[in-house]
Amino acid sequence: MRACKKYFSFFRLRFNMGLQYRMAAVSGAFTQILWGFMECLAFLAFRQADPAAYPMTVSATVSYVWLREAFFSAFRTWQTDGEVFDSIMDGGIAYELCRPVSVYNMWFVKTVAGRISVATLRSIPLLAVACLLPKPFRLSPPAGPVPFMLFVLTLFLGLGVTVAFCMFTYILAFFTISPQGLRMMFTSMVDFLSGAIIPLPFMPDGVRTFLELLPFAGMFNLPLRIYSGDLTGASMLRGIGLQCFWLVTLLLAGKVLCRAAEHKVVVQGG
Amino acid sequence: MITMEHVCKSYRVAKRNAGMREACKALFRREVEIIHALSDVSFTIGDGEMVGYIGPNGAGKSSTIKILSGILTPESGSCLVDGRIPWKDRKEHVRQIGVVFGQRSQLWWDVPVIDSFELLKDIYSISPAVYRHNMEELTELLHLQELLRMPTRQLSLGQRMRCEIAASLLHSPKILFLDEPTIGLDAVSKLAAREFILRLNQTHKTTVILTTHDMQDIEALTKRIILIGRGRVLMDGTLEDMRVLAAVHDNAAAAQPEQTEESLERIVAALYQQLHIV
């Protein structure tokens, strides 16, 4: 119970920090609204070229774009100015290792808190505006109460998968010297595989089936498609199953790796 | 010649409070506080003088230095350095001054010191003859021979400070501002730096304004001290004047006037408290 309190105070601190930057949030939301708008236009232009080849409905595409923009800050795999990452690079993390708290858990909680805080701030004005836009750019309501609940569930699970994945980048950054160039290549590859560049349904069929098996598809591609009813029935259940599987696997693998690396550092003397 | 007359400067600072509720409130409304950094500051410094500018943190020292160097414009009052208004004739003005910030480096971090010097030579348009002459003199007096080829990031603090001082003197400025130059330096480096500055003032008649918390710097280098507190000039005189001022405010010391052994640090600390500026 005391451990929970500890983690909660980390959460609260980080959440508060995120709230301070109000102007940044407003202009960030504005930027994203424009960005999403342009993306919708591009998709519509492509649809005009060959409506038969278009793999989703228009409203599903538009919802996908807006939801992705809204929760973008929660799901990015590259860290620009995360407090945790900075502390790793600064070496301030050396103090953290002295505390009686599991490093993995602390990083996890801090990252999740930071992301939820920023995403909450950004997504509310964005989604509000998106609901008020004229058709066909409007964000449509979810496909039903059940899809909506599943959407919320898989959204949080997806955040878990994303953060569990980010743990690996922290661990690698902290315990080894990983050149920024390699990290960049890796995260951009993940971006592509998770559907951040173009949504997975737009990929050629063979490629798509393969990508859906990877953990990256469970980050935000899954919840966003469930929301609009683009993914239903058996394939949806299979997707959720895969997401849970990857969440557990990545968490366990991360913890094991982290402990092994910690052990190595402690034994060697850092 | 430097003159400051009735200079005033205030800043507007946004207040940020702690706690979740305050953070949410701050989303919609921000309180602003006005800080009076300088109130009616006036003094005159002649050519070739060496002046110590002291005061507690937040007293307005860096604001003064910034105004004198032309980075900051005051709200009211006038300031003339060598017949120029610092912030109006910026490029001409900064050509004549050198500034050393103890906490921030002006050298390029990853390249050898000599490369930084060469770039400064171009920036200040220093003629080759003057550059060569100054380099010889500075290298000799500050013992820079082994340091010139090393990248700045590999230098110790003492070594870096010597290079900083050299860098600020390459263009033979008439006035040198030193902002906490000996902070963090070991005893040997401090003595070397002091000796150099003294010599600089004696041979080149460079006007030196020194801001520091280190009272031994003041004692070794300056004859004149300006004390600033909460934005006001509280004393402008010699070290003796300061001792007298402290004695005036402190009855205990007045009873024992032979206590000149009283460390300068203690006198200054007591003075700050007596004048309610800390």
Add this chain to the structure above:
Amino acid sequence: MGREADRKLITAERSGMTTKIKNSSRVYFHYITISLRSAMQYRVSFFLMVTGRFLVAFNGILGVYFMFSRFGHVKGYTFGEVLLCFSVIQMDFALAECIGGGFAMFSGIVRQGEFDRILLRPRSAVLQVLGSKFRIDRIGLILQALVMFAYGIAVSPVAWTTGRVMTVLFMLVGGTILFISFFWLRAAFTFFTLEGIEAFNILTYGAKEHGKYPIDIYGKKMLQICTYIIPYTLIQYYPLQYLLGRTDRWYYGLYPFGVAGIVLVCCAVWSFGMRHYQSAGS
């Protein structure tokens, strides 16, 4: 006699101007040399960064490729034509980040107190900002854009004439200057507030991302906005039409020169911002 003296004075003044420009150029190139030397201190890491960025940049084109393999064409543009458009914009942006990096990173410069040091030197602040942060590592992006451009030329049937080659050159120069100007504008606003600058990212990163398609695919309204409010069409759409042979109006190729107006605006805002910085302090 008087005219002789006048002429001498004019030539003296002009040579004063030319020596000033020569002087400033020398300082600028000296800055670039230092940047290069700095980068070479970390050779391996530098090489990996450049390679990393080179490869990462293909992500974008991969996305476009998959879209085209599914749909074949968009608003009458083929893959090759879009590739040409994309590569020119990419190159513009890469060059702008390389040369104008100082403006892009300006908030960092101010926050770390470096700008105060810049003000203490007898040189134009702009020259120092641009020179000191010349981003040589952006060469990876520049190379990637070149590769894309070469492929685009190979895949699209453009009838190359001197006029068309000049058009591409103007698009590059004009586009680079436009992007640098937007970085400049954002830097100027940093004088007033350190937050909320993100909106400016639309002008730069947004334009780079969405400018990969010719602007008319976004519709007529967008075309108008991008002509009269923010002049992207001057460096992309109009010269592109002439380049791809969709119009005979050769003067479309000269449109990029219109960015001069934006440059003047940015200059004014910057001067105003600098004065504000000097009165507000840091």
